[in-house]
Amino acid sequence: MKPTYGKVYVKRQDLTTMNENELALFRRQYVGFVFQSFNLASMLTAAENVELPLVFSGIRSGEREKRVRTLLTSLGLEERLDHKPSELSGGQQQRVSIARAIITEPEIILADEPTGNLDSHTSQEIMEVLYALNKKGQTFLVVTHDMEVAHYGNRIIHMMDGRITKIEEVSS
Numbered sequence: 001m002k003p004t005y006g007k008v009y010v011k012r013q014d015l016t017t018m019n020e021n022e023l024a025l026f027r028r029q030y031v032g033f034v035f036q037s038f039n040l041a042s043m044l045t046a047a048e049n050v051e052l053p054l055v056f057s058g059i060r061s062g063e064r065e066k067r068v069r070t071l072l073t074s075l076g077l078e079e080r081l082d083h084k085p086s087e088l089s090g091g092q093q094q095r096v097s098i099a100r101a102i103i104t105e106p107e108i109i110l111a112d113e114p115t116g117n118l119d120s121h122t123s124q125e126i127m128e129v130l131y132a133l134n135k136k137g138q139t140f141l142v143v144t145h146d147m148e149v150a151h152y153g154n155r156i157i158h159m160m161d162g163r164i165t166k167i168e169e170v171s172s
Helices: 020-030 046-056 061-074 092-101 118-136
Strands: 033-036 108-112 138-145 154-159 163-169
Touching: 020 033, 033 092, 046 061, 046 092, 061 092, 092 108, 092 118, 118 138
Parallel strands: 033 108, 108 138
Antiparallel strands: 154 163
16 A cells, blocks of 8 residues: 555665565565464465465575474474464464564564454563564564553554654663
């Protein structure tokens, strides 16, 4: 969706001038997505869901499998690699979603209400995962209505009706 006015620059590139193919290539190379509803392919296993972006990036099979196993193991899912989304808890599905978003090592992760479908304990666990990734240098842009989630960030940008109303720096 293009903005109604103005320009959007990322990596010194004006995204508003790009066509759909250029935008798709840009997203594949630089952006990962974490969705509130997980958006996992129901017929694929956890490992296959995470592997999919690597397939599109042209990574060889052996390398893909190694990366996927390492990442899912680091997220505590080593026993769930061959499970389909319906066989996973909400927290496990969100970890798979996070793994899929970061497997190609994009420069930015966009997370839309990443804890919106989770209980409070699981939400905290997921935010701890995102926080740890951020401390290792991963950039996240998290959209949320939950101020507890927002306070995991370095900066909170409050918006109303599409306009910024307040910017607050969060101390770590």
